[in-house]
Amino acid sequence: MDISRSDFPEGFLFGAATAAYQIEGHRFGGAGRCHWDSFAQxxxxxxRAEDGATACDHYHRYEEDLDLMAQAGFDAYRFSTSWARVIPNGTGPVNQEGLDFYDRLVDATLERGLRPFQTLYHWELPSALADRGGWANRDTALAFADFAEVISARIGDRVASTATINEPWCVAWLSHFLGHHAPGLRDIRAAARAMHHILLAHGLAVERLRGMGRQELGIVLNFERAMPASDAPADAAAADIQDQIYNRWFLEAVAHGRYPEGALAGLAPHMPDGWQDDMVAISQPLDWIGVNYYTRSLMCAAPDQPWPSVAAVEGPLDKTQMGWEIHPEGLHHFLHKVNDALPGRPVYVTENGMAWDDRPAAGAVEDAERIAFMQAHLAQARRAIDEGVDLRGFFYWSLLDNYEWAFGYEKRFGLVHVDFESLARTPKASYHALAAALAR
Structure with a gap:
């Protein structure tokens, strides 16, 4: 890599990100069942009906994994705290083993000179709450604020930053309208309510944490650039409505306390009564905002389909193992969009990375494609900084190959290869290249 730490402002943070259910091993330490356990069945x-029961066994191997981060010269570790591990039924009794684990994890992170960046929710909804409607039920947002208080009371004094929700579009639309993630619904009423309640959960958690004196509170939004598949006006309209649903719904809500008109036109008939009263809580001031970015989509009109009557077509760019086009300019685009929506607010790239079919050979893993991907996206981040975006850090997704949700253990995003039989860790060439860049 011909990019180095010195190319970025002093104090800029480099890190890697993970998520609890994807790496910890959910069967360990008294965690309760979550809707991903059920969805996988x-x-x-x-x-292959794979789940996160063992995953990378980070629950027992976290010190080894943190050592890898420290050895690479990272500054920060972005991790998530599992709701179902801390409060197995979502409400009620707390699992002390779960709290103890996160206590040890934060201390071990600090001992290695890494800043702990906590995410409260990365998708492992306790099954007991799923039984009562999950994110389609307003009560789930209220219960989430209680969870935020419980976990922050234990570790909030030592984390450098707390994000409420990771990728609300995935939690709501991908999971309740498209049905690709747990709970696997294709129901516009459930989707509309989840689209709102996940943001209400964010707002209520921020209020609760502010009341505890916590600072450095934010949210992590995922963005995907929607572009027309052709010059046809209908395809331009399709790209616009996709952008409203995927990107603008969440950004405009937290930044301005509103939902975009085109998306709201389709979802309003299904929204919960009195949703407008929640927008003040949803849009309260934040200390920073996180940008997760991976790819773009080319959109065309699909008038034979129900609202929003859009479809994605395959694009011409090089693709990752996920089939996602590699479009680094999209990161630059969204860093400016977020900066414009929330001027003066620090921004972090909280996830950016690529899956590749990595295969060890002679004790090494060569992944030149990932090195090129990182370099191209870091260059776009640096370009945005030069143009005035207050970007404070960049977290690669992910530290480890892990449980990639509906794709099981097939797709590999990690800087570190994991053998899911032996659980042996092997740093890839990209890990060594990034470490060398950070050392320069």
């Missing part, structure tokens, strides 16, 4: 939902 449904036919065709997850590759």
């Amino acid at each position: 449904g036919p065709g939902n997850v590759v």
